[in-house]
Amino acid sequence: MTFYSKNLIIQDPWYEANINQARKHQIPVGSYHFLSKMPAVMQFENFRAVYDKERQDLLPVVDAEDDGTKGLSKSEIQLLLKTFCKLCKSYYGHTPIIYCSESYFKDYLSPEFDNYYLWIASYDHEPVLPGKPHYDIWQFSKHGRVPGVWNWVDLNRFAKNRSLGDFRIK
Numbered sequence: 001m002t003f004y005s006k007n008l009i010i011q012d013p014w015y016e017a018n019i020n021q022a023r024k025h026q027i028p029v030g031s032y033h034f035l036s037k038m039p040a041v042m043q044f045e046n047f048r049a050v051y052d053k054e055r056q057d058l059l060p061v062v063d064a065e066d067d068g069t070k071g072l073s074k075s076e077i078q079l080l081l082k083t084f085c086k087l088c089k090s091y092y093g094h095t096p097i098i099y100c101s102e103s104y105f106k107d108y109l110s111p112e113f114d115n116y117y118l119w120i121a122s123y124d125h126e127p128v129l130p131g132k133p134h135y136d137i138w139q140f141s142k143h144g145r146v147p148g149v150w151n152w153v154d155l156n157r158f159a160k161n162r163s164l165g166d167f168r169i170k
Helices: 015-024 040-050 074-092 102-109
Strands: 002-005 031-034 061-063 097-101 118-121 137-144 153-158
Touching: 031 040, 040 074, 061 074, 074 102, 097 102, 102 118
Parallel strands: 002 031, 031 061, 061 097, 097 118, 118 137
Antiparallel strands: 137 153
């Protein structure tokens, strides 16, 4: 995944270079947005300004975390995320994958988002989610190493019934 937008102010300065390098090495491209307290429509417009669906191979991802939504109630977070997801579905034809921690899902998103694709971060055990038989993608470490990459990378695996093809948009 290539990071695209965090809010209306911060955009990844390496976004274009990362996409170009991924293409050069035949790595599927996908992008994500970090959910913030800003109005969902403004966040979506920021994401849409650069996220060109013709240049993407994978479903968009919306990253929902305490850092971005601190101070909002469960119902406010759900409305914000649901609105962002609906705007993505309307414009791109696909609902985004929701990335969050296991505890964030339990505390703020379940059961409202049980039927969305879920990418769950849980570093000490395999995620167990209420109301849903399983996660779709599990981020099990944030301390992976990849040749040619100087910093830590996240490590993820698909659920037993999932593969990369499930998340392709082309």
